[in-house]
Amino acid sequence: AQSVSQHNHHVILSEAASLELGCNYSYGGTVNLFWYVQYPGQHLQLLLKYFSGDPLVKGIKGFEAEFIKSKFSFNLRKPSVQWSDTAEYFCAVSLRDTDKLIFGTGTRLQVFP
């Protein structure tokens, strides 16, 4: 069965620190890849997506992610986090022949001023 693994369950950083959240998926076919974010008290919203082309994708609020096909990875990065980045981050995969999203367990990020 397809699955998505997020290695970091809880990350605590100070403002201006760099961030990298790991995401690996298990599926050998063609996939679409996503990072969703859920700020406290808000809905899940799309941060960035990859479906083809340049494996380095840029999203909102200075986030980027790199798709490394050989490693089945889609790690999320931000060079300098802000207190407002405090949220839960979910990596997700969808398969090309179906529309459903398969989510990882999420990473809770806390950024302290």
Next chain:
Amino acid sequence: DTGVSQDPRHKITKRGQNVTFRCDPISEHNRLYWYRQTLGQGPEFLTYFQNEAQLEKSRLLSDRFSAERPKGSFSTLEIQRTEQGDSAMYLCASSLVVSEPYNEQFFGPGTRLTVL
């Protein structure tokens, strides 16, 4: 607010009771999805519709669960004979199918179900 809306936002019920949740998608979105999220987990896919047709159902969706989208607009998710294990956040999302390879899903605020 023109986003996805869900009603109710919270539901507390006793084991064995039936509950029904409603989701109103973004206007003109033709796909509608249901997910379930338990504490410490990511959302798990339950089912999705294109217009009024239910295209896929997860094996997680037992016989006690039924979803409908009768007119291709709002959808309902009913759980019969609720069990404590049904306690979760039930999320609805919608998308507009324009072109492949993907359709961005917009999520609602969820309905939190607590079964006592």
